[in-house]
Structure formats: C-alpha cells, structure tokens
Amino acid sequence: MTDDPRSPNLLMISKLENTFTFSSEEKQALLDLPVQVTVLKEDRDIVRVGDRPSQSCLILEGFTCIYKVTSEGNRQIMALHVPGDIPDLQSLHLRFMDNNLAPISPCTVGFIEHRDLLQICERYPSITAAFWRETLVDASIFREWLLNVGRREAYTRMAHLLCEFLVRLEVVGLVENSTFDLPITQAELADALGISAVHMNRVYQALRADGLIQTKGTQVTVPDWEKLKAAGDFDPLYLHLKGGQ
Amino acid sequence: MTDDPRSPNLLMISKLENTFTFSSEEKQALLDLPVQVTVLKEDRDIVRVGDRPSQSCLILEGFTCIYKVTSEGNRQIMALHVPGDIPDLQSLHLRFMDNNLAPISPCTVGFIEHRDLLQICERYPSITAAFWRETLVDASIFREWLLNVGRREAYTRMAHLLCEFLVRLEVVGLVENSTFDLPITQAELADALGISAVHMNRVYQALRADGLIQTKGTQVTVPDWEKLKAAGDFDPLYLHLKGGQ
DNA sequence: CGAGCTTTTGAACGCAGTCAACAATTGTGG
DNA sequence: CCACAATTGTTGACTGCGTTCAAAAGCTCG
Numbered sequence: 001m002t003d004d005p006r007s008p009n010l011l012m013i014s015k016l017e018n019t020f021t022f023s024s025e026e027k028q029a030l031l032d033l034p035v036q037v038t039v040l041k042e043d044r045d046i047v048r049v050g051d052r053p054s055q056s057c058l059i060l061e062g063f064t065c066i067y068k069v070t071s072e073g074n075r076q077i078m079a080l081h082v083p084g085d086i087p088d089l090q091s092l093h094l095r096f097m098d099n100n101l102a103p104i105s106p107c108t109v110g111f112i113e114h115r116d117l118l119q120i121c122e123r124y125p126s127i128t129a130a131f132w133r134e135t136l137v138d139a140s141i142f143r144e145w146l147l148n149v150g151r152r153e154a155y156t157r158m159a160h161l162l163c164e165f166l167v168r169l170e171v172v173g174l175v176e177n178s179t180f181d182l183p184i185t186q187a188e189l190a191d192a193l194g195i196s197a198v199h200m201n202r203v204y205q206a207l208r209a210d211g212l213i214q215t216k217g218t219q220v221t222v223p224d225w226e227k228l229k230a231a232g233d234f235d236p237l238y239l240h241l242k243g244g245q
Numbered sequence: 246m247t248d249d250p251r252s253p254n255l256l257m258i259s260k261l262e263n264t265f266t267f268s269s270e271e272k273q274a275l276l277d278l279p280v281q282v283t284v285l286k287e288d289r290d291i292v293r294v295g296d297r298p299s300q301s302c303l304i305l306e307g308f309t310c311i312y313k314v315t316s317e318g319n320r321q322i323m324a325l326h327v328p329g330d331i332p333d334l335q336s337l338h339l340r341f342m343d344n345n346l347a348p349i350s351p352c353t354v355g356f357i358e359h360r361d362l363l364q365i366c367e368r369y370p371s372i373t374a375a376f377w378r379e380t381l382v383d384a385s386i387f388r389e390w391l392l393n394v395g396r397r398e399a400y401t402r403m404a405h406l407l408c409e410f411l412v413r414l415e416v417v418g419l420v421e422n423s424t425f426d427l428p429i430t431q432a433e434l435a436d437a438l439g440i441s442a443v444h445m446n447r448v449y450q451a452l453r454a455d456g457l458i459q460t461k462g463t464q465v466t467v468p469d470w471e472k473l474k475a476a477g478d479f480d481p482l483y484l485h486l487k488g489g490q
Numbered sequence: 491c492g493a494g495c496t497t498t499t500g501a502a503c504g505c506a507g508t509c510a511a512c513a514a515t516t517g518t519g520g
Numbered sequence: 521c522c523a524c525a526a527t528t529g530t531t532g533a534c535t536g537c538g539t540t541c542a543a544a545a546g547c548t549c550g
Binding site for chain 4: 185186187197198201202204205
C-alpha cells in the first residue's frame with residue numbers, strides 16, 4: 001500500500017545492511033525479490049501452529065506478535081515485531097509452524113515466496129548468511145526474554161521490554177524525541193511478560209509514577225534513558241546491533 | 246576421548262540426517278571436518294558473554310547448558326544440551342556471545358573451527374541449510390520454554406521439561422526402558438525453570454509421589470509416558486523431529 | 491570419617507493472581 | 521453528532537503459589 005513498490009525491499013535491505021555489506025549484484029537480487037504487499041486486520045492470525053506456509057512475511061507497518069497457548073488457555077507472547085522484521089523466516093527450513101503469528105495493530109506486511117527466497121539464497125551465500133543471522137538475532141532475543149520472564153520481577157521486566165522497544169524502533173527510525181508509538185493493550189503486554197493483566201496495569205502505573213515513562217494515548221516517552229536502562233537491567237548487547245559492544 | 250577419531254563427525258551427521266539427506270560428497274566433506282575432542286570439567290565456562298569465539302562446540306558426552314545472570318545475581322538457564330547438539334553454533338554469524346555456556350556434568354566436546362564450517366557451508370548449500378535448521382530448532386525450543394516459564398505452573402513446567410528430555414535423549418539413543426540419566430542438581434533444574442531450588446525440590450517430590458517419575462540416584466524412569474505428557478502439557482511438535490506432526 | 495555439596499523440611503512472608511465491579515475510552519450505527 | 525455497545529483501563533479485597541531464611545539430614549569423595 002505504498003506508492004513505491006520497491007519500498008518493502010529497500011526496508012529489508014537497509015535492515016540487513018545494518019550488519020552486512022552486499023555487492024551491487026546481491027543488492028539488485030534483493031531488490032528484484034517479489035514482495036506481495038497486503039494490509040491486515042488485527043483480529044485474524046497470519047499463520048497458525050501446524051501450518052505449512054509457502055511464504056514468509058516482512059513487516060512493513062504496524063506490529064505483530066508470535067504466541068502460543070497452553071492447554072489451560074493461558075497465552076504467552078514470545079516475540080513482538082516491528083517494521084523490518086521477518087517473524088516467520090524460520091518456516092523457510094522448518095516443516096511446520098510451531099507458533100501462531102498475528103498482528104497486534106492494523107498492519108501492512110509483504111509476503112515473500114519461499115521458492116524465491118531459496119533461489120536467492122542458493123545463488124548468493126552472503127544473502128543466506130544475512131537471513132540466517134536474522135534468525136539468530138531472533139533466537140538471542142528469545143534467550144533474553146527467558147531471562148526476563150524467568151528471573152526478573154514484573155517491574156523490572158516491563159522496564160526491560162520498554163528499553164528493547166525503544167532501541168529496536170530507533171533502528172528503523174520510529175522514535176522521535178524519545179517518544180514512540182506503542183499500539184498494544186495492557187493485556188497483550190501482560191501476555192508478553194508472563195504476568196496477569198491486572199498486575200500489568202499496576203506495574204505500568206508504578207513506572208509512570210516513578211517518572212520512568214510518560215504516556216499519552218498510545219505514545220510512550222522516555223524522559224531519562226539511563227534511568228530506564230538501570231530500572232530494566234538492560235544491556236543491548238543481545239540485540240547484536242551494528243555498534244557492536 | 247573415543248577410540249575412533251571419526252565418531253564425533255558421525256554423531257553430528259546422524260543428527261543432521263534426521264531431517265536432511267546428504268549426497269556422498271557432502272557426507273564426506275562433513276566427515277573430513279576437523280574436530281578437536283576435549284574433556285571438560287563442569288566448573289569452568291566454555292565461553293562467556295562478550296566472548297568472540299573462533300570455533301563452535303559439538304557435545305559428545307555429558308550435558309551442557311547456556312545461561313545468563315541478572316544484575317541481581319539470579320541465574321536463568323536458557324537451554325540444556327545433549328550429545329549431538331551444537332550449543333554455540335550461533336557464534337558462526339553473531340559477533341559476540343550473548344550467553345554463557347558451561348558443562349553441567351563432566352563432558353566431552355568437539356571443537357570445530359568457524360573457518361572450516363564457513364568453508365564447508367560455502368561449498369555445500371544443503372549443509373548450510375542443515376546447520377541453519379539446527380539453529381532454528383534451538384529457537385523453537387526457546388519459544389516453548391518461554392511458554393513454559395511464562396504461563397505454566399511449576400509442577401507442569403517440571404513435567405514438561407522431563408518430557409522434553411526423554412524425547413531428545415531418545416533421539417540419540419540415551420534412553421533404555423524409559424530410563425535416562427539426568428546428572429543435574431535440583432538447583433540447576435530450578436534455574437532452568439525459573440523457580441527457587443526449594444520449590445523445585447517440593448515439585449520434584451510431588452511428581453514422584455504422583456507416580457509420574459521414579460528416581461534412583463541420577464537415573465529417572467518414566468513409568469507412564471502418556472500420563473507424564475498430559476501432566477506436562479507436552480506436544481513434541483516444537484522439537485521438529487523426523488516423524489513430523 | 492569428616493568436609494562440602496545436595497536434598498529435605500518447616501515456618502513466615504510477599505509478589506502476583508483471581509474475582510468482581512466500575513470508570514474511561516474507543517468504536518459503531520442511526 | 522449523539523447514544524449505545526464493546527473494549528480497555530483501573531481499583532479493592534482476598535487468596536495462593538512460590539520465595540526466603542534457617543536448619544537438619546543425606547550423599548559423595550578424598
């Protein structure tokens with residue numbers, strides 16, 4: 001739904017170029033990758049557990065999440081995705097989806113056929129490496145979330161998640177004046193942090209009361225980055241961004 | 246420490262062949278991969294957060310884990326590895342280690358130089374795919390652990406972990422008569438499940454009292470697989486084993 | 491056979507969950 | 521543009537799963 005049909009590819013390339021340098025031939029191959037742009041509503045899953053998709057999905061606008069549900073009906077959100085992410089790149093090499101993928105806000109995505117991805121990977125090893133690396137960073141984030149959910153108390157946990165959001169959104173230029181849009185309900189945040197919605201609400205209020213964040217609708221402002229980092233026990237190393245250490 | 250110096254490579258190949266079929270040329274290349282076998286004691290990390298290793302490590306005997314520690318000193322174990330696993334394959338494409346890797350029992354590992362791995366990957370795309378896939382399965386396990394730690398109560402969580410162990414050890418032939426060796430302290434299990442050691446002990450006792458497991462030293466026996474599966478809310482799909490669904 | 495680790499037990503406490511009601515906001519159709 | 525419905529956010533009270541602290545008992549191994 002963008003005027004420039006190449007824009008999805010450029011978003012993907014600029015993300016990958018955070019850590020890789022491509023030859024002009026490789027870049028052209030990435031530009032030529034067919035991407036089918038679609039606008040999705042937030043109340044329908046993109047793929048579900050057990051599915052065998054033949055395409056992967058690049059987030060262009062809005063946010064998505066992957067989640068699973070226990071047999072008791074408790075939902076855990078395992079990851080949140082921002083524009084530039086490819087949340088189900090794994091399905092390129094795993095036969096079945098082992099999680100659900102859904103938009104958490106109205107969002108625009110681009111679908112890329114596995115066939116095309118495999119073809120470009122076979123031809124250009126450094127593109128393979130770049131995609132592989134993306135999935136490794138995803139895994140690194142899962143590890144940090146495990147530490148977060150398993151060993152940090154709710155207050156710290158929430159502060160940590162906000163730190164991660166700020167950094168990841170900054171990378172794709174979605175932060176202005178320490179402010180970003182977080183179009184996500186408290187119930188969803190609770191599911192991402194492994195706590196109840198009620199407790200989430202209390203923690204959120206505490207963060208505001210302590211001056212770590214200011215909110216206005218879905219906008220979140222971080223007045224003191226160092227303070228939030230300290231509160232969230234946050235070290236961006238695990239995001240493996242360009243800056244390195 | 247095996248008589249047959251090729252054995253490490255064969256272990257790796259048989260694991261990869263669970264889901265991939267290699268040509269004889271590819272298989273030979275994997276067999277020719279130099280592997281430096283070493284015996285490690287359990288009280289020293291193999292790699293640490295911030296390290297930049299030039300090799301990855303294949304588990305041959307014993308168990309290892311990856312873990313992180315919060316600034317408060319709480320440890321979370323994010324994964325446990327059994328023979329055949331390559332716990333730090335990620336370091337092939339990520340500049341820095343974002344977690345610690347340590348043996349949890351005396352263990353034998355084989356170190357493989359990144360240089361050699363990259364070379365073989367460049368030459369054989371299907372070997373790249375096989376290694377990539379391994380890291381994707383690791384990520385899938387992280388996701389399941391997130392659900393486990395975030396949304397299941399301690400009793401179910403422990404049952405789930407035992408289920409996972411049984412299945413993964415079965416794949417590498419380390420289960421006999423529904424019995425396997427679990428040379429890991431309760432404090433370590435607690436760190437893997439995100440609970441305290443004291444509570445771990447109580448849950449463990451409850452599992453025994455309910456007849457879901459029998460223990461004898463470090464040996465664990467599962468008398469009724471279906472019952473344990475039910476107690477652990479366990480579905481092996483996320484392990485992406487050969488059997489498919 | 492004693493040192494050191496691991497497991498076990500008890501008691502008190504607390505973080506977070508559940509339930510229930512209400513307030514605020516957003517969305518929708520007339 | 522308003523009225524009503526539905527979702528989301530907020531609050532209070534009670535409960536409970538799991539933590540913490542401390543001490544004792546059991547193992548393992550030199």
